[in-house]
Amino acid sequence: MDSQLDTVEYASLLYDFYGVLLSDAQRAVMALYHEDNLSLSEIAEELGQTRQAVHYTLKKAEAALEGYEEKLGLIASYEEDRELAEKGISLLSKDKMSADDVSALVDILRKITE
Secondary structure, eight states: OOOOOOOOHHHHHHHHHHGGSOHHHHHHHHHIIIIIOOOOOHHHHHHOHHHHHHHHHHHHHHHHHHHHHHOHHHHHHHHHHHHHHHHHHHHSSSSOHHHHHHHHHHHHHHHHHO
8 A cells, every 4th residue: 555545545545446346235235334434233233234344345355455555556556646746747837947847757757647
């Protein structure tokens, strides 16, 4: 996990990128927990399950999402592209760009589009 991302933001990114790969039950628990901020007990009541079953489903879903990121690396790639884009924006924000700035910007754009 990128040190700049806190745990909640990272979990949200995992869910945004890979949530469709989860089972319906896992998606339901993840949505109630991460998007609606419900407690495990509240989710259990909502879904007619035990708190333990909800906890198990949540942990299994989170592990699956982390596994997808380990294999596919979409979030890591997304974060790298964001950092490069911010550098490019910084260069473009200068009053006057030097030839070195233009070259650096071209390099950034090439990396982003690779």
